[in-house]
Amino acid sequence: MEKLTIVVPAFNEEEVLNNTLQRLLKIESKLIQAQILDYSSDILVVDDGSADQTWKIIKHYHEKNKSIKGIRLSRNFGHQNALIAGFQAVVASADLVVTIDADLQDDPESINEMINCFAGGAEIVYGVRNDRTTDTWFKRNSAALFYKLLNILGVKLIPNHADFRLMSQRAVKTFLQYKERNLFIRGVIPLLGFSTAKVYYKRTPRLAGKSKYPFKKMLAFAWNGITSFSIIPVRF
Numbered sequence: 064m065e066k067l068t069i070v071v072p073a074f075n076e077e078e079v080l081n082n083t084l085q086r087l088l089k090i091e092s093k094l095i096q097a098q099i100l101d102y103s104s105d106i107l108v109v110d111d112g113s114a115d116q117t118w119k120i121i122k123h124y125h126e127k128n129k130s131i132k133g134i135r136l137s138r139n140f141g142h143q144n145a146l147i148a149g150f151q152a153v154v155a156s157a158d159l160v161v162t163i164d165a166d167l168q169d170d171p172e173s174i175n176e177m178i179n180c181f182a183g184g185a186e187i188v189y190g191v192r193n194d195r196t197t198d199t200w201f202k203r204n205s206a207a208l209f210y211k212l213l214n215i216l217g218v219k220l221i222p223n224h225a226d227f228r229l230m231s232q233r234a235v236k237t238f239l240q241y242k243e244r245n246l247f248i249r250g251v252i253p254l255l256g257f258s259t260a261k262v263y264y265k266r267t268p269r270l271a272g273k274s275k276y277p278f279k280k281m282l283a284f285a286w287n288g289i290t291s292f293s294i295i296p297v298r299f
């Protein structure tokens with residue numbers, strides 16, 4: 064049986080973290096009871112330099128339940144770097160890694176289906192949103208524009224897939240061989256090869272708290288995605 068580690072980046076997520084950890088624990092323990100996952104399967108929260116109670120909550124849960132673990136970054140490094148830190152921390156011990164945002168806007172119940180796809184031979188399973196009606200008009204349209212633009216610039220992305228995915232240990236190891244920092248992770252994953260699958264789900268609104276991607280950060284993220292994969296802006 065495989066050991067799954069769920070990696071959760073968290074930046075000032077005190078309002079949602081309790082609920083998130085309880086839900087993820089429940090999902091994982093069901094899979095352990097059904098003997099689909101190894102009993103050592105766990106959850107790693109990467110505290111990305113939070114200034115609120117996030118780290119306290121992680122510590123509190125870890126004291127009660129050792130299958131909830133945490134690492135705390137020395138400052139705020141951003142979502143993508145928090146995920147990379149998570150990968151680095153778990154790659155030696157986890158057979159399977161699922162990354163999911165702390166606000167659970169991406170349906171954690173899909174993890175079951177992701178594991179089925181892995182059992183069927185996929186080493187990378189993309190979570191794909193098939194319904195964004197709960198996102199704001201602005202978020203939906205700016206995301207659509209972003210995918211279009213990147214496509215024109217020659218960056219191949221999986222439409223409507225962000226950073227909710229399952230990867231085998233082998234895929235994570237290969238990914239970590241990219242030594243760049245500020246990586247635009249979802250642009251790199253399709254370049255790894257391996258057999259892939261997609262799992263569709265409906266994106267739900269954030270349970271509580273505000274988006275940790277204000278407009279400025281979103282622009283920086285998009286720009287990073289473009290400049291790290293395309294030389295067209297340089298030519299221009």
Ligand code: UDP
Nearest residue numbers: 072073074111141142145164165274275276
């Ligand atoms: N996040 C992070 N560091 C940051 C910004 C965000 O680790 O500097 C995390 C955040 O806690 C969440 C995920 O990245 O788990 C996605 O952020 P959010 O849900 O706010 O983005 P949105 O859904 O609004 O695009």
Ligand code: MG
Nearest residue numbers: 164166168269
């Ligand atoms: Mg979110």
